[in-house]
Amino acid sequence: MKTMQVGRAKLTWLDGGVTHMDGGAMFGVVPKPLWSRKYPVNEKNQIELRTDPILIDIDGKKMIIDSGIGNNKLTEKELRNYGVKEESKIEQSLNVLGLSRHDIDYVLMTHLHFDHACGLTMWEEDHLVPAFPEAKIFTNATEWEEMRNPNIRSKNTYWEENWKPVEELVHTYQDSVEIVPGLRMIHTSGHSNGHSIIVFEDGDETFIHMADIMPTHAHQNVLWVLAYDDYPVTSVHEKQKWMAYGYERKAWYVFYHDASYCALQFDQDGKVLNELKREPHSYPGE
Numbered sequence: 001m002k003t004m005q006v007g008r009a010k011l012t013w014l015d016g017g018v019t020h021m022d023g024g025a026m027f028g029v030v031p032k033p034l035w036s037r038k039y040p041v042n043e044k045n046q047i048e049l050r051t052d053p054i055l056i057d058i059d060g061k062k063m064i065i066d067s068g069i070g071n072n073k074l075t076e077k078e079l080r081n082y083g084v085k086e087e088s089k090i091e092q093s094l095n096v097l098g099l100s101r102h103d104i105d106y107v108l109m110t111h112l113h114f115d116h117a118c119g120l121t122m123w124e125e126d127h128l129v130p131a132f133p134e135a136k137i138f139t140n141a142t143e144w145e146e147m148r149n150p151n152i153r154s155k156n157t158y159w160e161e162n163w164k165p166v167e168e169l170v171h172t173y174q175d176s177v178e179i180v181p182g183l184r185m186i187h188t189s190g191h192s193n194g195h196s197i198i199v200f201e202d203g204d205e206t207f208i209h210m211a212d213i214m215p216t217h218a219h220q221n222v223l224w225v226l227a228y229d230d231y232p233v234t235s236v237h238e239k240q241k242w243m244a245y246g247y248e249r250k251a252w253y254v255f256y257h258d259a260s261y262c263a264l265q266f267d268q269d270g271k272v273l274n275e276l277k278r279e280p281h282s283y284p285g286e
Contacts, residue, residue, distance in 0.1 A: 001013055001014065001015070001093060001096065001097075002262045002276055002277075002278065002279065004252070004262070004263060004276050006200065006202070006205050006206070006207045006252055007182070007200070007201075007202025007203060007205035007206075008058050008059060008182070008202050009056055009057070009058045009182075009183070009200050009202065009207065010056070010057040010058075011054055011055070011056055011207070011254060011263075012054070012055040012057075012097065013052045013053075013054055013055075013262050013278075014052055014053045014054070014055055014064070014068070014089075014090050014093040014094065015052060015086075015088065015089040015090065015092070015093045016050070016051040016052040016053050016066075016067070016068025016069060016088050016089075016090055016119060016256075017050075017051045017052075017068050017069035017070070017084065017086050017087045017088045017089075018048060018049065018050050018051065018069070018083075018084065018085055018086050018259075018281075019048075019049050019051060019069060019082045019083055019084055019115055020042065020044070020046035020047065020048055020049065020082070020083025020084075020085070021046060021047060021049055021082065021083065022045055022046060022047075023035065023036065023039070023041045023045050023046060023047045024045060024227070025226065025227045025228055026047055026049075026215070026216075026226055026227075026228075027218075027219075027224060027226070027227075028224070028225050028226055028227040028229070028232065029227075030223075030224050032045075035218060035224070038217075038218035039216060039217075039218040039260075040259075044083075046083050047216075047259075048083075048259040049115075049215065049216070049257040049258075049259065050255075050256070050257055050258065050259055050278070051066075051068050051069040051088075051115050051116070051119075051256065051257065052068065052256060053065055053066050053067055053068050053090060053119070053256070054066075054209070054254060054256065055093075055094075055097070056183070056200075058180050058182070058183060058200075059180060059181075061105045061106065061180050062099070062103055062104055062105050062106075063104065063105055063106035063107065063108055063135075063179065063180075064104055064106075064107055064108070064132075065108050065110065065198060065209055065256060066107075066108070066109060066110055066116040066117075066119075066211075066256055067090075067107060067109070067116065067117060067118065067119030067120045067131065067132075068088040068090055068118065068119035069084060069087055069088055069115055069118050069119065070087065070088055070118030070119040070120075070121070070122070070131075071087045071088050071122065071123070072087070072123055073114075073118040073121075073161065073162075074114075074118070082115070088118075088119050090119060090131075101131055101132050101133070102132075102133060102134050103134075104132040104134065104135045105134070105135055105136070106135055106136050106137075106138060106179055107120065107132050107135045107136070107137045107138070108138050108179065108185055108198060109137060109138065109139040109143070110185075110195060110196050110197065110198065110209070110211035110212070110256075111139070111140075111143050111191060111192045111194060111195045111196065111211065111212065112139060112143050112144070112146075112147040112158060112162065112163070112192075112194075113157040113158070113192065113212075114157050114158075114159055114162065116212075116256070117147075117159070117162040117163070118159075118162055119131055120132075120137065120162050120163070120165075120166050121161060121162055121165045121166060128161055128164075128165045129165055130165055130166045130169055132169075133169075135169065136169060136171050137166055137169045137170045137171065138170075138171050138172075138173065138177060138179065138185055139170065139172060139194070139196075140172065140173060140174075140185075140187045140194040140195070140196050141172035141173060141174055141194070142187070142189075142193050142194035143192060143193070143194020143195065143196070144163075144170060144172045144194065145194070146158060146192070146193060146194060147162075147163050148163060154192075154230075173185065173187075174187065175187050182200055182201050182202050183198070183199075183200045184198070184199050184200075185197075185198055186198075186199060188213060188234070188235075188238040188242075189230075189231055189234045189238070190213045190225075190229055190230075190231050190232070190234040190235035190238050190239075191211070191212040191213050191226065191228070191229050191230065191231075191235060192212075192230055193230055193231065195211060195212065195213065196211065197209060197210050197211055197213070197238075197242060198211070199242075201249075204249075206246065206249045206250075206251035206252065207251060207252040207253070207254050207263070208242060208245075208246045208251050208252070208253050208254070209253075209254050209255075209256070210239070210242060210253060211256065212226065212228075212229075212257070213225070213229075213235045213238055213239050214239060214243075214253065215255070215256070215257040215258070216255065216257055216258040216259075216260075217253075217255070217258055217260065217261050217264055220243070220270065222236055222239040222240045222243060223236060225239070243270065246266065247266055247267065247268050247269070247270050248268060250265060250266065250267055250268070250273060251265070251266070252264070252265045252274075253265075253266065258278070259278065259281075260277065260278060261275055261276065261277055261278060262276040262277070262278055263275070263276040264276075
């Protein structure tokens with residue numbers, strides 16, 4: 001597992017599973033000859049997207065960003081269509097660190113699409129229970145409302161089995177919330193109406209998790225947004241704002257989905273200063 005320190009925050013990438021999504025959908029109107037130079041694509045036009053929660057330890061409080069693809073939550077058809085070659089191994093990752101699911105104090109949900117929220121619940125015999133039973137789950141109020149009352153389009157990604165068992169653990173906010181000193185969740189909209197990013201600042205050290213308005217390093221260009229985005233123009237404006245904010249502070253940008261990088265640090269001009277690469281990974285059948 002990869003780790004890094006940013007000020008008081010120690011970050012560790014857990015093994016949350018992997019999907020393979022359509023590259024055209026992930027880059028929207030950007031032509032394939034452009035995006036495929038920056039991010040590998042397979043013969044099915046799919047790109048590899050990890051679903052790895054980021055464990056953060058700040059002042060003794062342990063929290064994770066998003067929850068992974070989960071286990072035994074998808075049908076055979078969904079596993080095939082979404083290219084899920086491995087499901088979550090979060091419990092094993094935590095055990096290596098001497099932790100368990102009960103040690104997580106907060107779960108920070110940037111949004112509640114299935115590839116981020118399936119790991120919120122787990123099977124206990126024949127029923128679903130909270131995967132992190134001691135944790136407070138934070139998500140934006142707009143996102144929580146849509147999760148529970150999806151529309152004709154969003155019902156394909158907001159699943160009842162991912163929210164109903166945990167509804168007593170959920171805490172919502174409107175514009176922003178400070179989880180611990182220096183760590184904020186900030187509502188952006190864009191990818192979904194309730195989408196949020198996560199910003200941590202400690203003196204001169206900063207990390208920003210842009211979630212799915214910048215899911216991979218190849219989405220650094222503010223105009224490169226997803227066809228999945230509900231409000232793509234909002235995504236562009238929010239990216240523009242938060243990339244400028246991070247560049248000025250030489251912030252680390254940390255990723256849940258990126259198959260090549262856990263984190264990248266950019267200078268004032270948006271050029272890479274430092275990088276934290278993922279370990280090479282092979283999947284069954286490759």
